[in-house]
Amino acid sequence: MKNITKWLLISVICFFFVIDPITPELAEAKNDNDELFIQIVTGEFSSKTDDGKEIEAYRWDPGTIFVPKGQDVKLSIFGVNGKSHPFYIEGTNIKDEVRKGEETIVKFRFEEEGIYRIVCTAHETIEQNGPMIGYIVVK
Numbered sequence: 001m002k003n004i005t006k007w008l009l010i011s012v013i014c015f016f017f018v019i020d021p022i023t024p025e026l027a028e029a030k031n032d033n034d035e036l037f038i039q040i041v042t043g044e045f046s047s048k049t050d051d052g053k054e055i056e057a058y059r060w061d062p063g064t065i066f067v068p069k070g071q072d073v074k075l076s077i078f079g080v081n082g083k084s085h086p087f088y089i090e091g092t093n094i095k096d097e098v099r100k101g102e103e104t105i106v107k108f109r110f111e112e113e114g115i116y117r118i119v120c121t122a123h124e125t126i127e128q129n130g131p132m133i134g135y136i137v138v139k
């Protein structure tokens with residue numbers, strides 16, 4: 001009986017520590033050029049305060065994306081809410097604009113780990129109906 005318990009315990013340990021856990025892969029998001037293809041959109045939150053004041057905030061959606069270091073990335077941004085979103089991406093020389101109903105595509109590759117912001121210069125602060133700031137997390 002002791003032997004069975006011992007082997008059962010060893011089996012459980014092997015299952016959790018030796019067998020490789022299933023990890024999600026982004027293979028399907030990669031195209032023929034081995035680029036990581038990521039799609040985001042422009043969105044908008046709007047609400048009314050108790051005193052009737054309309055408030056709103058434009059957003060990149062999703063607002064945070066994860067990118068491996070040294071990976072070629074093709075980022076598609078589709079303009080849904082808001083007429084125009086001029087933006088830049090920190091750590092790159094990318095400056096472009098997203099317009100309503102149009103897709104803007106930019107390509108980049110980060111060699112350094114870090115958090116790089118996608119900043120819409122028209123909606124950078126709360127006062128400008130933002131902050132429309134996204135985060136590219138490079139690991």
Ligand SMILES: [Cu+2]
Nearest residue numbers: 085120123132
């Ligand atoms: Cu904007």
